[in-house]
Amino acid sequence: MRVWRWLVAIATFLFGRRVRQERKRAKQREKRQEAEAKDPIVAQGSPERGAENLVVALLGIASLFALGFVVVYALFSPAGIPNELLGICLGMCFLFVGGALTVVAKRLVVTEELEDDYPEAHPGQQKEIVEIVRESGSRITRKRLLLGAGAATAGAVGLAAITPALSLGPIWDTAPLDQTPWRRGVRLVDEDGNPLSANGVAAGTFYTAFPEGANNEEIGSSLIVVRLDPSKLKLPASRANWAPGGILAFSKICTHAGCAVALYRKPTFPVIEPKPALVCPCHYSTFDPYTGGDVIYGPAGRPLPQLPLMVDDAGDLRAAGNFSARVGPSWWNVREAPTSE
Amino acid sequence: MTEHIEDPVRFIDERTSAAPLLRKSMRYLFPDHWSFLLGEVALYSFIVLIATGVYLALFFDPSTAKTVYHGPYTPLDGQQMSAAYKSVLDISFSYKAGLLIRQTHHWAADVFVASIVMHLMRVFFTGAFRKPRELTWLIGLVLLFTAFLEGYLGYSLVDDLLSGMGLAIGYGVGLSLPVIGGPLVLAIFGAPFPGKGVFWSRMYIAHVFLIPMLLATLIGVHLALVMARHHTQFKETSRHTQRRIVGVPLFPGQAPRSLALMFFVVGILFLLGGLIQINPIWQWGPFEPWLGTNGAQPDWYLGWLIGALRLMPSFDVTIGHYTLIPNPFWGGILFPLFVLGVLASFPWLERKLTRDHEVHNLADRPRHAPSRTAFGVAFLAWVFLIFAFGAADRLFVLFGLSYNTQLYVFRIGIWIVPAVLFFVTRRLCHGLQAADLAEARHGAALAEAERRRAAVGTGLESRGP
Numbered sequence: 001m002r003v004w005r006w007l008v009a010i011a012t013f014l015f016g017r018r019v020r021q022e023r024k025r026a027k028q029r030e031k032r033q034e035a036e037a038k039d040p041i042v043a044q045g046s047p048e049r050g051a052e053n054l055v056v057a058l059l060g061i062a063s064l065f066a067l068g069f070v071v072v073y074a075l076f077s078p079a080g081i082p083n084e085l086l087g088i089c090l091g092m093c094f095l096f097v098g099g100a101l102t103v104v105a106k107r108l109v110v111t112e113e114l115e116d117d118y119p120e121a122h123p124g125q126q127k128e129i130v131e132i133v134r135e136s137g138s139r140i141t142r143k144r145l146l147l148g149a150g151a152a153t154a155g156a157v158g159l160a161a162i163t164p165a166l167s168l169g170p171i172w173d174t175a176p177l178d179q180t181p182w183r184r185g186v187r188l189v190d191e192d193g194n195p196l197s198a199n200g201v202a203a204g205t206f207y208t209a210f211p212e213g214a215n216n217e218e219i220g221s222s223l224i225v226v227r228l229d230p231s232k233l234k235l236p237a238s239r240a241n242w243a244p245g246g247i248l249a250f251s252k253i254c255t256h257a258g259c260a261v262a263l264y265r266k267p268t269f270p271v272i273e274p275k276p277a278l279v280c281p282c283h284y285s286t287f288d289p290y291t292g293g294d295v296i297y298g299p300a301g302r303p304l305p306q307l308p309l310m311v312d313d314a315g316d317l318r319a320a321g322n323f324s325a326r327v328g329p330s331w332w333n334v335r336e337a338p339t340s341e
Numbered sequence: 342m343t344e345h346i347e348d349p350v351r352f353i354d355e356r357t358s359a360a361p362l363l364r365k366s367m368r369y370l371f372p373d374h375w376s377f378l379l380g381e382v383a384l385y386s387f388i389v390l391i392a393t394g395v396y397l398a399l400f401f402d403p404s405t406a407k408t409v410y411h412g413p414y415t416p417l418d419g420q421q422m423s424a425a426y427k428s429v430l431d432i433s434f435s436y437k438a439g440l441l442i443r444q445t446h447h448w449a450a451d452v453f454v455a456s457i458v459m460h461l462m463r464v465f466f467t468g469a470f471r472k473p474r475e476l477t478w479l480i481g482l483v484l485l486f487t488a489f490l491e492g493y494l495g496y497s498l499v500d501d502l503l504s505g506m507g508l509a510i511g512y513g514v515g516l517s518l519p520v521i522g523g524p525l526v527l528a529i530f531g532a533p534f535p536g537k538g539v540f541w542s543r544m545y546i547a548h549v550f551l552i553p554m555l556l557a558t559l560i561g562v563h564l565a566l567v568m569a570r571h572h573t574q575f576k577e578t579s580r581h582t583q584r585r586i587v588g589v590p591l592f593p594g595q596a597p598r599s600l601a602l603m604f605f606v607v608g609i610l611f612l613l614g615g616l617i618q619i620n621p622i623w624q625w626g627p628f629e630p631w632l633g634t635n636g637a638q639p640d641w642y643l644g645w646l647i648g649a650l651r652l653m654p655s656f657d658v659t660i661g662h663y664t665l666i667p668n669p670f671w672g673g674i675l676f677p678l679f680v681l682g683v684l685a686s687f688p689w690l691e692r693k694l695t696r697d698h699e700v701h702n703l704a705d706r707p708r709h710a711p712s713r714t715a716f717g718v719a720f721l722a723w724v725f726l727i728f729a730f731g732a733a734d735r736l737f738v739l740f741g742l743s744y745n746t747q748l749y750v751f752r753i754g755i756w757i758v759p760a761v762l763f764f765v766t767r768r769l770c771h772g773l774q775a776a777d778l779a780e781a782r783h784g785a786a787l788a789e790a791e792r793r794r795a796a797v798g799t800g801l802e803s804r805g806p
Contacts, residue, residue, distance in 0.1 A: 041368075042593065073437055073438060076437070078413070078434070078435050078436060078437050079413045079434070081437050081438070083440045083441050083444075083615055084615050084616055085615075086438050086441045086615055087441050087444075087445075087611055087612055087613075087614050087615005087616055088612065088615055088616070090441070090608075090611040090615070091608045091609065091610075091611035091612030091613075091614075091615060092608065092612070093608070094604045094605070094607040094608030094611060095604065095605060095608035095609070095612075096608075097604045097608075098600075098601045098602070098603075098604030098605040098608060099601075101597045101598075101600050101601035101604060102597075102598075102601040104597040104601075105594070105597035105598040105601055109593045109594060109597055110593070110594075111589065111594060112589060112590055112594055113373075113587060113588070113589065114368070114370055114587070114588065114589075114590055115370075115580060115585050115586065115587050116368075116370050116571075116585070116586050116588075117584060117585060117586075118570075118571055118583070118584055118585070118586055118702045119569065119570065119571065165528065166528075168527075168528040168529070168531065169524075169527035169528040169529070169530065169531045169532065170527050170532070171524040171527055171528050172524070174523040174524065174527065176527075176532065176533050177523055177527070177533050208631050210631075216629070216631065217535055217629065217630055218533070218630075219533050219534050219535075219630060221630075221631075222630060222631035252631050253630065253631075254513075256513065256650075256668055256669060257509065257510045257512075257513030257514060257650065257669045257673075258509040258510065258512050258513035258516075258534055259506050259509050259510060259513075259633050260506075260509075260630065260631050260632055260633035261633070262631075262632060262633030262634065262635075263633075263635060280633070281633050281634060281635040281636070281637060282506060282509075282510055282633065282637065282647075282650075283647070283650045283651045284651060284734070284744065285655075295655050297745075298651075298655065299650060299651065299653045299654065299655050299656075299668050299669075299672070300655055300668065301655055301656065301657030301659075301664070301667055301668040302657065302664070328513075328516075328533070328534070329512065329513035329516050329517065329667065329669065330516070330517065330657060330664050330667035330668070331516040331517060331522045331523050331664065331667055332518075332519050332520050332521075332522055332523060332664065332665065332666075332667075333523075333663055333664065334663075334664045334667070
């Protein structure tokens with residue numbers, strides 16, 4: 001019996017205390033809520049059950065679209081999956097969530113219009129910053145020397161830090177910009193490596209040719225080849241033999257910005273397009289094949305480099321030398337006019 | 342409900358001491374005006390770009406290694422191409438929802454830049470760039486130009502015909518930089534165009550990591566500066582002053598609005614990605630340096646550069662037979678740098694011209710700063726006309742307008758139209774101001790008549806002139 005009494009006493013002590021504490025806390029909370037209700041931070045408004053229902057409905061529709069996305073993804077094979085349906089599911093899902101949030105913003109959350117100060121400058125603290133910096137140097141006598149040494153070191157360290165960047169490319173050696181695979185005797189081939197025969201070059205169209213056995217992707221490789229009436233050519237005297245049978249070859253890379261000169265303007269209406277011309281589709285630089293690639297229209301600043309041609313014993317076209325000028329877009333120091341090679 | 346919030350708030354504050362900051366941020370005020378949402382649209386487009394970009398990066402192969410395509414898109418079956426281009430074909434055709442994510446990514450990029458430009462125009466025409474917000478303005482400009490580069494690299498990575506043509510032009514423009522052009526492009530491309538394979542991994546790391554990190558940092562600093570100085574506001578009532586801001590608090594007022602906008606932006610971008618085709622790369626085919634196609638157009642935000650490159654007359658600066666400044670420099674480098682320079686220096690330029698060194702927290706209505714508005718309209722028109730000429734070949738195809746005629750009309754028009762617009766706009770601003778004033782006088786006269794009528798107890802309203 002005694003033990004039982006003791007147990008009751010301990011239980012009362014323990015749990016009674018907890019109950020007491022909880023009551024105390026509840027009272028405090030009530031007090032705080034009362035105080036909050038009297039002076040709320042956020043303005044209070046009346047409830048709107050209709051808007052709450054609307055939000056739930058909109059979120060429900062959004063969820064349906066999200067699930068729809070999952071279903072579409074699961075049902076179709078990669079080849080047959082309709083992109084439009086996927087986009088509609090995902091897009092509408094997000095739009096309905098946005099709609100729900102709009103209802104929250106417009107009808108469930110109180111609209112407060114509050115005022116606040118724009119921040120001002122702090123002249124006092126500005127002064128103190130300057131003072132701290134100034135007073136921190138009280139033991140230093142030769143400030144300029146130290147600053148100079150610091151700056152010089154920063155420069156040296158910076159130089160060392162950026163030096164590895166020199167390995168990014170052949171920065172000092174710009175010779176590759178000028179090199180082409182064309183030499184005297186190199187045969188012209190098409191994209192599949194078949195030789196281009198002089199007889200196979202027809203007038204009124206253009207051919208793309210490459211140096212046999214070289215890398216087609218090199219900027220100095222690709223040629224645009226056309227056949228014109230030899231009697232109408234007005235090539236410079238030094239290029240008199242460059243166009244056997246009226247066949248001319250030019251670098252296919254525009255001297256303006258490096259696009260492929262991939263259009264051959266074959267006049268269909270001679271009044272405004274007096275004669276055939278080579279056109280770059282990027283910025284419409286237009287080159288005159290009759291005069292050896294001179295710019296007749298558009299922004300290019302120098303002629304399209306011409307490649308001298310010859311016909312070998314088998315009747316195939318071969319280079320009779322290198323280009324008349326550097327190929328590719330112009331840059332600092334590029335020779336503008338062709339030189340006699 | 343609120344009991345559950347007490348514990349985490351206490352937990353966070355006791356460990357980070359962030360309660361004062363949080364408390365203040367929750368009641369940070371947003372002036373209520375629709376035009377202030379443009380910047381937010383850019384921010385949310387950026388979030389979509391990151392999310393869709395991460396997905397794409399899981400499938401994209403930044404390699405120029407040659408491979409042969411065998412896949413569901415039969416017109417290119419058996420075609421030799423780079424692994425990069427093949428992986429984008431696979432994203433488009435072989436992975437479920439891959440095309441949706443890719444197109445949404447592309448649309449998000451276009452909307453991202455467009456909303457930054459709109460936001461820039463709003464800030465310019467309301468004078469919101471003035472002291473104390475010049476740094477925010479400068480960072481915004483750097484953001485915009487970084488976004489141009491990021492977008493350009495993004496569509497260049499695909500290695501289709503159009504992206505290759507774009508890279509060739511980029512190479513030509515880089516090469517045109519006086520003195521350092523050659524070494525610079527060799528450093529970037531690793532070799533003369535089309536460059537070494539390593540160029541692709543450089544472009545890739547720049548597009549998916551370096552530049553996005555830079556953009557995110559700039560966005561963070563931009564927003565922090567906005568927070569530090571607060572938004573500008575229009576003088577809507579007598580409560581809106583230079584020293585007092587009136588607005589909706591972040592919580593609970595602004596948060597659901599802004600989130601709603603975010604979901605709308607994301608939703609519209611996915612609808613665009615699903616319903617409206619953008620850059621169908623499979624139609625262009627793989628790029629080779631000797632290939633080109635007519636009617637090629639870049640993404641819209643680079644249109645002003647292609648316009649400038651096309652509009653520029655054939656003109657290199659040369660000494661004897663040596664080129665000093667090749668042609669692409671004018672349209673590809675000098676023109677965008679000039680536009681950037683004018684915009685960047687404008688806050689200081691205006692301060693010098695108006696001798697106004699004050700802090701400005703009130704945004705101008707455009708009509709109240711006639712000279713600035715007129716200059717803005719003229720400058721915008723100049724850039725826009727050059728942009729429009731970038732599409733001259735499309736205008737030829739669509740409307741039969743001769744390219745040549747357009748060229749000469751535009752070469753003159755880009756100078757005359759902005760000049761005319763400058764004077765017209767300034768006149769219009771003064772006119773609107775006068776109209777406002779007349780209306781205000783009329784209102785004051787009405788009030789006066791009302792007062793008298795009330796005093797006398799009789800009388801009719803007499804309308805002012």
